[in-house]
Structures are given as structure tokens and as C-alpha cells.
Amino acid sequence: MKAGVDAARSAPELPPARFAACFCTAFAALGLLWMPWVLLRQVDAFLGFQTPGELGRDVALALLLLTLPAALLTLLALGVQALVARLRSAAAARTVAWSVLLLPLAWLCVWQFGSASRAWLSQVTGSALTLTATGRLLALVALLAISVLLLRGQRLSRLLARMAALLRGLHGPALLLLGAAAVWLLLHPPRLMTLTPPASGPVGAKRPDVYLITIDTLAAEDAAVCGDGPTTMPRLRALAARASCFDRHYASSNFTTPSTATMETGALPWTHWGVQIVAKMALGMHGQTLASQLRAQGYEAHSISANLMASPRHHGSDDEYTTQTISPSPSLGLKPRVALSAFPDTTLPFWLSGLIPLLDTLDVHLFPERSPFAPEHTYQAARALLERAAQGQRPQFMWLHTLPPHDPYLPPPSTKYKLLPQGELDRWSQLLGMTRYVPDQQALIDKHRLRYREAIMGADQALGSFLDELDRRGKLDGAMVIITADHGESFERGYLGHAGEWLHEAVIRVPLVIKLPGQKAGRVVHTPVSLADVVPTVADVLGLPPPPAADGRSLKPALQGDELAQQPVFSMAMEQQSRFRPLRAGHYAVIDGPHKLVLDLGANKTELYDLAADPHERRDLSATDAATAARLRQLLEQRLAAAEKKRAAQFDKP
Incomplete structure (x- = not known):
């Protein structure tokens, strides 16, 4: 009995819940316990593509930004404390306030530790280590059971007091770290996204509008655009009937960042070096984009992207466009990433946004059967630009990047169930996402491919609607239109998805359709060509030299019906x-x-x-x-x- 009384006396008590104490506690947990695990998960990538100064700047900026969630959580805890104090007692209010503050922080740190550990084990073992919906439910039940065992035999306030005491010991180091971060940022300030559009050159000879439309994750075999057999993209094939269709066109890489950087510059990944999810294009590529070249000729250059990794913000070329935006979307998980892209020369959107891990999970349940990244969001934003462009005299270059059929394979109602009947893979939570799989799962993977093809059908319908809009405005016939993709998608070789080391045809062979101004006759080109050829081709058609860093060649001879000489084509995975x-x-x-x-x-x-x-x-x-x-x-x-x-x-x- 005496031992129990002594133990109770030695247990720490909950301190008063005041702003300074709560804020320092929250910042210590986020800055010293949570963030190191976020950094550790991508540290190899950071060190491979950032200088120590750049990495230090990103860490310092992340620490400074962590003061915002720490302050918000503190204000929430103090607000709840005031409410409970009025309804019950001061002691109960103090316990509730620290619960509101500490329990979410504990959950976040445990979640990040588990997530980083799973990623490390996946890398070491070569296994995906993914959890099914049932597995996630069992993990949650296990976590609740462990929580009950931890709380058994002691009051919640004692557990909170011990947590608060542990974090109170970190207040000093956390504040010193915050001060060091502020000093570092004064010496190495990050660049803020420009809000003033760059001026275009003088308007010279009349030039055609140029529309570059890229559809994420569109495999050539599944789209079947060229030729006259069955197709999932009848609207794109109709355009190809009055254009040049390249049936052996290869992406420069197997995922979005390196391929879309090639779309901007005509440079292959081993030249532009935007080859990793956290990597910007090399500084030597600044001013080498097609957008920069066209603006010098009097064009307005606009980018609208549904995928942040395809955006000039991610590549570090945002200041070379008249406007560049991320497509509006109801996705909760996208919002913090977009907000953090206001610092376009940092890596923050791809690791600090993990502070709100629930948002991606909530998307799965808020949009269970329809993608929150529907292509209509991008095309609607483009229509607004068309309306504004009608008031001016400058030619327009628009680069539109839509996301479906990228996973989740959630087709719109108009195409869903055309290939796979209702009752299988109906909801986002039932889809596997990118993963390795064993041969016994091939039948399930084949069903995913049917949903993927239904998503292609939906993307084609949205594309057709936008092409109709261009035609209605009298802009289609006289424009140069290029439609292609950044990479394909694998449903074979034991891998579902893209990226990684895979360079087989399903992942790198993608459609390419190019319509010249005024073109009426269609042709199919069977010579292998590269995504790096697109920029030199646009420049050549407009009578401009290719950007100096371009590795590709002009396809203008093929567009005019001439034989295209055979040249080797390259693709690479350099993560x-x-x-x-x-x-x-x-x-x-x-x-x-x-x-x-x-x-x-x-x-x-x-x-x-x-x-x-x-x-x-x-x-x-x-x-x-x-x-x-x-x-x-x-x-x-x-x-x-x-x-x-x-x-x-x-x-x-x-």
C-alpha cells in the first residue's frame, strides 16, 4: 500500500495548460520527434539531388512552418479547456486540454515511425508490404488494444503528465533549433512563387496557337489510338484521322517528373536531371523551356496541371510562364501540397505535407467511387483562359495536364461498368494502387486493367468535349495540337503501376498525336520517336531554333508526309x-x-x-x-x- 502511495506521489502532475507551455510542447513533438522520421524516409533522395545548403534551407523552412500547426493545436486545446472549465471543473478542463494537445501528437509520431519503418522494410526486403482494407482494420484494432493496455491501471491524466514531462525536457533544444532555423533562412532565403507574370516579347508575325495536352499514365496499347482496330479513345482517334499518329512513341522515363521535364525542354533526363520525386531540373535548364522560347516570340504561355509533379512549380520553371496553376480539385490531400508549392525551389510539398496524413486517407472515403482529379477540372480552367485570351491579340501556348487514368482507377459514371461489371473493384478502397504482385493475383490485376481502360474512356470523353470547345470557338483548325502522355502503366511482370526500375513497353510506350495548323489528312508513322522530339518539333513548325539543351529532333518531315529517318530512341529510370x-x-x-x-x-x-x-x-x-x-x-x-x-x-x- 505504501509503495503505491509513494509511486502516486512521485508521478508527475499535469502542468497548467497555458499558451507558452502548450506551444513549446507541440513544437518539440513535431520538430524533434516527428520531423526526423519524415526526413529519414527520403534522406537518400535529398542528399542525391540537393546540396547541403539547399537541404538545410528546406529543413529550416519546414521547422519554421511547423510553428503554424503547433500554434493551431495549442489554440484548439486552450479553447476546449475554456469551454470545459465553464461546464465542469478546472481540473477536468486541464486534463481535456492536454488530451486534445498530446494524443494527436502521439498518434502522429507513432504513425510516422510506422510509415518510415514500413518503407525501410520494403526497400530492404524488396516487398511492397502493403495493407489491405482488412489489414488496416486489424492494425487499428491492435492499436486500440495496446492503448487500452497502456491505460489500464493508471489514470489518463498520469499518462498525459508523463508525456508532458518528457516533452517539457525538449523545450529548450526545440527553441534553440527554431532560432537556428530562423537565422539560416535569413542567410539562405527560399524563393517565393512569383505572382507577377513575366512579360512576353513583342507580337510579331501572326503565329498559330499551340495546345499541348498531356494525359497522365496513358499506355499506347491500352489507348489504341493509331490504326482502325478497337480503341478506348474514339475522340482522340477522330483527331488522329486528320493528324499524324505515331504508334511507336516512347516516353523519356517511367514516371511523371522526368518525363514532363522533357516535355518542357526537349532534354532527356540525363541532361535535365529532374529524375527523382524530390528533384528539380538542373539550374542550367533555366530559360531552356518551350514556354520561355515562345514568350520571347510574343506568346502567352499557360500551364494547368492536375498533377503537382507535372507542374512547372515542381520543375523549378514556374517563372517562365505567364500563368501556371494546379487544377482545382476537391481532394483534401492535394491542398497542403499545393499550398507548400508556393516555395517552388524547395522539396516541401513532397515531405512536409505528411504532417496531415489523414487527408489522403479521408480522400479514399470522401470520394469512394469517383476520382477527385477528374479531367473536367483542368479543362474548365482552360476554358476560362480561352475566354480571357479572346480579349487579347497574343497567340496562346497552353500546356494542359490531366490525371486520369492514373490511379485510382475510378471512371466517371458514363464509362464505368462498360468493361468490368458492377460488384468488383467498385470503390477506391478496393483498389490496390502501385504494388508488386504474385502470379496467383494476375486475374485480379487483369480486372484492375479493365477499370483502367474505363478510366481511359472517361479521359477521352473529357478530351473530346474540350476539342469541341476549341472547334466551337474557331480555334481548333488553325492551331497546332499535340496530345501525348508522360508514361504508361504496367499490369504485367508482377508489377502494377509505373516508376521503379521498369522500362518495358507497357510503361514507356505512349500515344503521340500531332495536328498541324490547317491539317486535314491523317497519317500513321511507324518509326520509333521520343518524347524529347516534341519541343524541337514545335519550334521547327513555328520557324524557331530548338532550345539549346534539347536532345530530341524535329518530326516535321513526318508531319509533312515525308519519310522519317531511323534514329535510336532512349528512355531511362534514374531515381x-x-x-x-x-x-x-x-x-x-x-x-x-x-x-x-x-x-x-x-x-x-x-x-x-x-x-x-x-x-x-x-x-x-x-x-x-x-x-x-x-x-x-x-x-x-x-x-x-x-x-x-x-x-x-x-x-x-x-
Whole structure:
């Protein structure tokens, strides 16, 4: 009995819930316990693509921004305390106030620790370690059970008092860290997104409007745009009937950031170096975008993107556009990322927004059967620009990037259930998302592909509606229209999704349709071409030189009906390659005529395929056709050596 009384006396008591104490407690938890796990999860990527000064600036800015949620949580706790004090007692109010403050912080820290640990285990084991809806429910039940066991035998106020005492010991280090962050930001201030649009050059000769429309995650095989067989995109095929349709067009990479940076510059990823989710284009690419070039010719340049990773804000080229916006969306998870993109030369949108992890989860339940990223949001914003452009005299360059059929595969009601009947994969929570899978799951993956194709149908309908709008306004016939995608989607080889090391056809072969001003006759081009060719092609059609950093070539001869000379085409996945180290990692593909060689540089392993005889890359010919494999590897290594020289000149310090 005496031991119990002594233990009770030695237990800390809850301090008064005042603003200074609560704020310091909240900031200590966020800055010293939560944020290190956020940083740790991406630290390799940060160190591979940021200088220590840039990383220090981002950490300092993140710490400063953490004062906002700390202050909001403090005000909430104090507000609840005042209300409870009026209804009950001061003691009860104090316990409630600290509960409101500490329990969410504890949950957030535990969640971030678990999330970082799962990501680390996935990397080490090579397994996705994803949880099904049932698994997440069981994990929640287990967490509640553990909470009950922790609370059993002691009052909640004692547990809160111990937590408060632990964090009170961190008040001093947290405030010192905050002061150091403020000093660092004074010395290394981040750039704020410009609100004043850059001026365009003088309006010279009459030039056509240019509309670049990119559809995220659109695989060429699933879209089936060129030719006359079955298609999921009848509206795009109708445009292709009066345009040039390239049926062997390759994205420069297998996910959004590097491919869309290529769309802006005509440079391949090993030139622009925007090759990782946290990586901006290299500073040497500033002023090298198509938008910058067209503005110099009197154009207004506008970007509207439904995917932040496709936006000039993410690439670091936002100040080269007349306007650049993120498509309006009801998604809760997108909102903090968009807000943080106000600092376009930082990585904050891709790690600090994890402070509100519930928002992405809430999206799954708030929009259970229809995507919150519907393409109509982008096209509606574009219509507003068209209305405004009608009042001016400048030619328009518009780059519109829509998200579906990117996961979640949630088609609109007009196309849902056209391929897969009701009752299977109806809701977002039933979809797997990007993951590895075992052969026994292939039948389930095939059903995901049917929903994906229904989403393509929905994207095609929205695209067709916008093309009709251009036609109604008299802008379609005289414009140059380019429609393509940043990458495709895999439903094979044990992988669902894109990114990673995969460079097979499903992931990198995407549609490309180009309509010249006034063009009426359609043609199909079978020569392999690259996403890096788009910018030089637009420049050539308009009578301009290509941007100096462009790696691609002009496709104008093919657009005019001439034979297009065969040239090798390159695609690459370089997420594991640091821009500060020699090229020793990554996966690289070269397509030359019917042959395709894929090189795993880190493992020194190659695969060779004859795409004419084996379009789904099931037979590796690297051993049986060693001569072709050696020739293509030599070609690829020559280009890698040239890319390495450019990398060293730009990033290696003397």
C-alpha cells in the first residue's frame, strides 16, 4: 500500500495548460520527434539531388512552418479547456486540454515511425508490404488494444503528465533549433512563387496557337489510338484521322517528373536531371523551356496541371510562364501540397505535407467511387483562359495536364461498368494502387486493367468535349495540337503501376498525336520517336531554333508526309542515381528499329528484345543475338559517357 502511495506521489502532475507551455510542447513533438522520421524516409533522395545548403534551407523552412500547426493545436486545446472549465471543473478542463494537445501528437509520431519503418522494410526486403482494407482494420484494432493496455491501471491524466514531462525536457533544444532555423533562412532565403507574370516579347508575325495536352499514365496499347482496330479513345482517334499518329512513341522515363521535364525542354533526363520525386531540373535548364522560347516570340504561355509533379512549380520553371496553376480539385490531400508549392525551389510539398496524413486517407472515403482529379477540372480552367485570351491579340501556348487514368482507377459514371461489371473493384478502397504482385493475383490485376481502360474512356470523353470547345470557338483548325502522355502503366511482370526500375513497353510506350495548323489528312508513322522530339518539333513548325539543351529532333518531315529517318530512341529510370556522383546506377533502354536493349547499369545486366516478333518482351535475346546486344550496348554506353561528361561539368565541384 505504501509503495503505491509513494509511486502516486512521485508521478508527475499535469502542468497548467497555458499558451507558452502548450506551444513549446507541440513544437518539440513535431520538430524533434516527428520531423526526423519524415526526413529519414527520403534522406537518400535529398542528399542525391540537393546540396547541403539547399537541404538545410528546406529543413529550416519546414521547422519554421511547423510553428503554424503547433500554434493551431495549442489554440484548439486552450479553447476546449475554456469551454470545459465553464461546464465542469478546472481540473477536468486541464486534463481535456492536454488530451486534445498530446494524443494527436502521439498518434502522429507513432504513425510516422510506422510509415518510415514500413518503407525501410520494403526497400530492404524488396516487398511492397502493403495493407489491405482488412489489414488496416486489424492494425487499428491492435492499436486500440495496446492503448487500452497502456491505460489500464493508471489514470489518463498520469499518462498525459508523463508525456508532458518528457516533452517539457525538449523545450529548450526545440527553441534553440527554431532560432537556428530562423537565422539560416535569413542567410539562405527560399524563393517565393512569383505572382507577377513575366512579360512576353513583342507580337510579331501572326503565329498559330499551340495546345499541348498531356494525359497522365496513358499506355499506347491500352489507348489504341493509331490504326482502325478497337480503341478506348474514339475522340482522340477522330483527331488522329486528320493528324499524324505515331504508334511507336516512347516516353523519356517511367514516371511523371522526368518525363514532363522533357516535355518542357526537349532534354532527356540525363541532361535535365529532374529524375527523382524530390528533384528539380538542373539550374542550367533555366530559360531552356518551350514556354520561355515562345514568350520571347510574343506568346502567352499557360500551364494547368492536375498533377503537382507535372507542374512547372515542381520543375523549378514556374517563372517562365505567364500563368501556371494546379487544377482545382476537391481532394483534401492535394491542398497542403499545393499550398507548400508556393516555395517552388524547395522539396516541401513532397515531405512536409505528411504532417496531415489523414487527408489522403479521408480522400479514399470522401470520394469512394469517383476520382477527385477528374479531367473536367483542368479543362474548365482552360476554358476560362480561352475566354480571357479572346480579349487579347497574343497567340496562346497552353500546356494542359490531366490525371486520369492514373490511379485510382475510378471512371466517371458514363464509362464505368462498360468493361468490368458492377460488384468488383467498385470503390477506391478496393483498389490496390502501385504494388508488386504474385502470379496467383494476375486475374485480379487483369480486372484492375479493365477499370483502367474505363478510366481511359472517361479521359477521352473529357478530351473530346474540350476539342469541341476549341472547334466551337474557331480555334481548333488553325492551331497546332499535340496530345501525348508522360508514361504508361504496367499490369504485367508482377508489377502494377509505373516508376521503379521498369522500362518495358507497357510503361514507356505512349500515344503521340500531332495536328498541324490547317491539317486535314491523317497519317500513321511507324518509326520509333521520343518524347524529347516534341519541343524541337514545335519550334521547327513555328520557324524557331530548338532550345539549346534539347536532345530530341524535329518530326516535321513526318508531319509533312515525308519519310522519317531511323534514329535510336532512349528512355531511362534514374531515381537511384545521384546527380553528384558518376553515372553508375539506373536502368536505361535504347530502341533502334525493331530491337530494344535494356541495361541495368548497377548490376551490369542487359536484356534484348525483338519488338516486331515479341511485342510483349517475353523472350530475352541477349544470349542468342549477342552481336545486336553488343552493338546496342556500345551505343548506349557512348551516350552514357557523353551524359556523364555533362553531369560532371555541371555538378562536380573543383
